[in-house]
Amino acid sequence: MNKLKAIIFTIGLSSMNFLIAGETAVSGTNAVSDAATNMLRGNAKFNVVATVLVLIFIGIVLYLIRLDRKMTKLEKQINQK
């Protein structure tokens, strides 16, 4: 069950890009993505570097939290016996 959740999560994450691509293709320019790109463009495009680093950090931390939870569960199983 946990694995299924993980797979759905991954598919969701990777298909988000298609959704965003579709959105911008349909409506041309939309306010939300305009505001976001303006934020990223700040300080001669330095903000996008910061964003990239934050995203990598969030990704790794989320993965570690997931692994942590699984380990706790396994520990409980082992200790029950």
Add this chain to the structure above:
Amino acid sequence: MQSNSKGYKLIKIGSIVLILYVLIGGLFLPLKTGITGVSNGQLKSNEPQSFSVDLYNPGTGFVAEKVILKHKNLVFQSQENQYNEAGYLNSKINVVLGDTQHSQLFDVFVFGSSSVSPKQWMYFPDAVWVEKSISDTGVSNKIELSNLTSLVKQDIQSGFPNRPILNESIRNLLYHVPMWFSMMFLLLLSVIYAIKYLMKNQLKDDLWSESFIKIALLNGILGCVTGSSWASITWESWWPSDDPKLNGVAIGMFMYLAYLILRTSLKDPYQRARISSVYAILIYPIFMALIAIMPKLSADTLHPGSGGTVGFNKYDLDNTLRLFFYPAVIGWILFFIWISILRYRFETLKNIQIEREDNE
């Protein structure tokens, strides 16, 4: 790999040291002076015209020595340059296209000196449009092309290169690109372990293969998300759908998601290991073809490496970037190998627990 072995410690400490080096160096080293844009860049030929160049961090006391417009062999030098501290450089120039030339887009070169560097030059391609006037044979500020090429060689400023469109975001080369290098490397390791399983029939090799693929997928997701935010400002789209590299990698990641689904659907561990090992070996060449070969064949990929790309080719990757790029690639690869080892250790424990439950 044992958790107290020397190699394991080397991977852990090595990755942390390298990534720290890349983070500190990559964030604190300044960017070279550059041009971020040109305003009033619509000129008429055969009369003195002004335009304004937007400079990025030229340093205090900047003095513009030369402003040059170039289109192939046509090179013109400005008559007057005025720099104000807000970062704008106003130049006056007289361009004469002559009888044989049509209206053209010109590249802008700026040469100057400041506290940062006594000799700096900047460049912005296709920035100024010169409209041809009806009579176009007057006296102009034309100079020889050789004057420009000799000036361009003198660059003693230190720091990351300031490329048009990229600007500060060139630092992402150290964080976004190694994600993909690491993904490819981990997938290669997974293939090696899959082959090893098929030869020796030991379940631990299959677990290695699985762990590497899982972390490679994490890498892929990170690469997609970071690449997407980078593309939104440089390529003006969150997912430029006509780029074969992006679509190739999306298909490739779905193939590897199918690998995970395949594993969950098989209950017998030996059967699961054999079938998924064969699958992992089979899809690796397809994955590499999708992300490395197909974009090369296609004419219009945005990524560096083929076609008319915005980013880096072998001349663009200069020595300062190289000083950080190679450690970044090695550091990130070692870091994700470390996480794969953690995953492998977890999977092994889980397998022991499952076996124990089955025996009872």
